[in-house]
Structure formats: C-alpha cells, structure tokens
Amino acid sequence: MATLTPTLTLASTDTGSDELSLSVTDSLNITKAIISPSKVALSTGDLTLFAAASYTKSYVYLKNTDDTIAMDIDFGTQLSIQLAAGEFAFFPWESSGNILAKSASGTPYLEYAIFEA
Amino acid sequence: MATTATISISSPDLMPGSSLSIAANTTLTKAGVTADLTQMETGVISLVSGTEYRLGPLATEMADDAHDIASYLYICNTTTEDATYYIDWGINETMIGRLYAGDWMFIPWNASDDAAEIEIEPQGGTNTIEYAFFNSDFILPTAAA
Numbered sequence: 056m057a058t059l060t061p062t063l064t065l066a067s068t069d070t071g072s073d074e075l076s077l078s079v080t081d082s083l084n085i086t087k088a089i090i091s092p093s094k095v096a097l098s099t100g101d102l103t104l105f106a107a108a109s110y111t112k113s114y115v116y117l118k119n120t121d122d123t124i125a126m127d128i129d130f131g132t133q134l135s136i137q138l139a140a141g142e143f144a145f146f147p148w149e150s151s152g153n154i155l156a157k158s159a160s161g162t163p164y165l166e167y168a169i170f171e172a
Numbered sequence: 173m174a175t176t177a178t179i180s181i182s183s184p185d186l187m188p189g190s191s192l193s194i195a196a197n198t199t200l201t202k203a204g205v206t207a208d209l210t211q212m213e214t215g216v217i218s219l220v221s222g223t224e225y226r227l228g229p230l231a232t233e234m235a236d237d238a239h240d241i242a243s244y245l246y247i248c249n250t251t252t253e254d255a256t257y258y259i260d261w262g263i264n265e266t267m268i269g270r271l272y273a274g275d276w277m278f279i280p281w282n283a284s285d286d287a288a289e290i291e292i293e294p295q296g297g298t299n300t301i302e303y304a305f306f307n308s309d310f311i312l313p314t315a316a317a
Contacts, residue, residue, distance in 0.1 A: 057186040063278050065246060065304060067175035067200075070212035075175070077304065079248050079276050089186060092194055112270065116181060118196050127282065133266040137282035139242070143196045145179055146261075146277035147269035168181070168194065 059083040059114065059170050061145060083114060087171035092116075094166050097126060097158040104128075105169060110150040113171045117156075118143040121163030129155040138165075174208045175200040175306060177244070177278060202308035203242040214304040216250070219259070224293040228305045230286040235309035243283055244306040245290060248276035249299055257296035264288050271301075 060082055067075040088110065095102070105115070119126050119138035128136035128144070131152035136144055148154065148169075156165055178197040186192045200209045219225060228245060249271040251257050259271045264287045271277065281290065292301070 057183055059181065059183045059186060059192075061179065061181045061276075063246070063276060064178040065176070065278075066178075067209075067212065069175050069208050069210045070306070075212070075214075075304075077246075079302075081274050081276060083275075085183070085186060091187060091192060116179075116194060130263070130266050130268050133264045134282055134284050134288065135263045135266075135268070136279050138280055139201075142198045142280050143177075143179055144277075144279040145181070146279055147271060147275055149260075149267065149269050151267050170186075 057085045059085050061114070063145070083170065083172060085170045085172060087111065089171065090167070090169045092166055092168045094120065094164045096162045097156055097165050098162055099157055099160065101129070101155040101157050103153050104156045104167060105154040107150040107153050110169065110171055113148050113150060113169050114145070115148050115154065116143070116145050116168040118166040119163065120166050124161050124163040125159040126163065126165060127157050127159070179278070200244055200306050201242065209242065209306050209308050211308060211310060212304060212306050216300060216302050218298050218300045219292070219294040220298050221294040221296060224291050227290045227292050227303060229310045230289055231283045232286055233311055233313055234283065234307060235311050242308050243281045244278070245281045246276065246278045246304040247271060247292070248302045249273060250302050251299045253296065257299055259299050259301065260293045260295065262291050265291070
C-alpha cells in the first residue's frame with residue numbers, strides 16, 4: 056500500500072474584498088493499479104481514456120497541455136468537463152462509466168494519471 | 173491580479189525506485205478570453221443523507237456563453253466520520269465518484285445545458301462540504317413572485 060498526497064491551492068484577489076487563499080490536502084491509500092503521468096494525443100473523435108471495467112474506485116488527474124485547443128471529457132455520454140488550454144482536473148471516480156476524451160480540433164496532448172484505491 | 177488554481181500530487185512510495193511528483197497550475201479566466209474571472213460563490217453546508225442535491229447554478233442561470241466554459245467547481249467533504257460517510261457526486265444523473273472524509277475534487281465544469289447540473293448525494297448520515305464555484309457570468313434566478 057502506498058500513500059498519495061494531493062494538494063489544491065485556490066487563490067484570488069479578484070473575487071471579493073476579502074482575499075481568497077484556500078489550501079486543502081488529502082492522504083489517499085493506493086493499493087491497486089496506477090498509471091503515472093502519461094500523455095496521449097487526442098483527436099475530434101472519442102477516445103476511451105479509462106474503461107470502467109478495468110478499474111474500481113480511483114482518483115483521476117487530467118491536464119490539457121496545449122496552449123490553445125480545448126478538450127472535452129465525458130462520462131459515458133454526458134459532456135461534463137471542458138479543459139481549456141493549460142487547465143487541469145482532479146476527482147474521485149467510481150468507474151461507473153467509461154471516461155472519454157476528445158479535442159475541439161487538431162491533436163492536442165492530454166496528460167493523465169490514475170490511482171486505484 | 174488573478175484567480176489561480178494550483179495542484180500538487182506526490183507520493184514517496186507509489187513507484188519503486190522513484191518518487192511521484194506532479195505539479196500544475198492554471199489561471200481561471202473568462203470564457204475564451206484571457207480576462208480574469210471575477211465572480212465566486214463559496215460556502216460550507218451540512219447535508220442530510222437520503223436526498224440528492226443540486227450544487228451550483230443551472231446553465232440558464234449563467235449569462236451568455238459562460239456555461240460552456242469557464243466554470244470551475246471545488247468540493248471538499250470535510251466530515252471526519254468513517255468510510256460509511258461519503259458523498260456521491262455526478263452530472264445529469266450520471267454518478268461519477270465518491271468523496272469520502274477529507275476527499276476533494278476540482279474540475280472545470282462544462283454546464284452545456286440545464287441537464288448538466290452538478291448533483292451530490294450524501295450517504296451514511298450528515299456530511300459537511302466546503303465548496304467554491306467560479307464563473308464569469310452567473311446570475312441570480314428570477315424571483316417566483
């Protein structure tokens with residue numbers, strides 16, 4: 056068993072007169088499969104990034120490494136996440152449906168990692 | 173100035189012979205432009221189990237194209253209870269994952285239409301969440317009367 060420590064920091068001076076400075080961390084036990092940070096070129100057709108049948112409870116990291124092109128991330132058929140250039144996401148996934156990825160245009164690279172609890 | 177999100181993911185023992193260290197940061201901007209986001213809603217809510225709740229606005233409660241891009245959602249389940257306490261989260265009746273005690277998530281949310289609402293359902297008992305929602309143009313619902 057290994058320990059994964061994800062930390063998120065949100066900061067803003069634009070969203071109110073009180074400055075936002077939020078930091079949260081977690082300690083996750085990882086006992087099964089991992090895919091350490093990897094990259095894949097997307098296209099405008101759906102790519103099955105993670106097949107639900109291959110995983111159980113997991114934590115997913117995604118980052119759009121492109122400078123201009125956006126990416127869509129779908130869970131089954133539901134359009135859910137749009138990663139604009141340079142954006143990232145981190146979330147728990149129960150492998151209840153496939154995670155699909157496609158680009159708005161071209162062949163931008165998606166960085167991804169998955170950690171199965 | 174700007175609104176920024178930074179993530180680090182690390183592990184000293186996940187892979188034999190090497191430590192894991194992921195880092196990324198992004199500036200949250202308005203849809204399709206480089207102007208900084210300026211609107212945020214944040215709070216702490218205790219949620220009783222047995223009910224599915226909507227978190228954040230509907231697409232029709234956001235102006236112009238703000239719902240298609242430039243919406244960001246952070247949720248943390250701050251409960252300290254055991255593993256029987258968790259929050260199912262999903263979009264449009266698609267259950268995606270579970271936030272156990274201390275777990276958090278951050279996503280750029282694509283609220284393409286009203287059906288793409290963020291849904292959360294506490295399990296096990298009362299769970300408390302901390303959340304923040306960033307968007308360039310969310311608007312208040314019209315009063316019913």
